[in-house]
Amino acid sequence: MKTTVTPFLMFEGKAEEAMTLYVSAIPDSKVVDIKRYGPEGPGAEGSIVVARFVLAGQPVFCIDSHVKHAFTFTPANSLFVTCASEEELDRIAAVLADGGQWLMPIGNYGFSRKFGWFNDRYGVSWQVNWE
Structure with missing residues (x-):
């Protein structure tokens, strides 16, 4: 292994x-x-x-977890998704961000043509990028 x-x-x-x-x-x-x-x-x-x-x-x-913890997800750890197209980024972000919270709305931040960062409805943090 x-x-x-x-x-x-x-x-x-x-x-x-x-x-x-x-x-x-x-x-x-x-x-x-x-x-x-x-x-x-x-x-x-x-x-x-x-x-x-x-x-x-x-x-x-x-x-x-059946045990209650004093912590949950944090944006300090995120799943980074490099998208094949601008349309794919828009679709993925629309589905996963629904009911969540935007940390950086989709835009051009200078380091990529299109980028967004959000926590989904479960608290998991996602970064979506189209270069």
């Missing part, structure tokens, strides 16, 4: 909903597998122990 680095997203009950949204928005993405809690817990039955999915070739893990 080789050493790998994989983003890992911890949700509190919204992992499957978020994963489904991400896979629907990003081209060449899919859910690989899901392991769920059963009636014995310790998480809510049907919630995600661990799931693997792929976003445009990048493997990602996610879970539903």
Whole structure:
């Protein structure tokens, strides 16, 4: 087995909903597998122990934590999406930013022709870029 680095997203009950949204928005993405809690817990039955999915070739893990934590997602860590076209950027941003909060609205900031940064409705931070 080789050493790998994989983003890992911890949700509190919204992992499957978020994963489904991400896979629907990003081209060449899919859910690989899901392991769920059963009636014995310790998480809510049907919630995600661990799931693997792929976003445009990048493997990602996610879970539903049954433990409440004093922290959540922060923009200090984000998923950076380099888009194939301006139209793709607009579509991805429209889907993922819906119900979230813009940190940098889509625009030309001098380092790329079109860039935007937002937190989605689950608190995960995304940067979208078209060079």
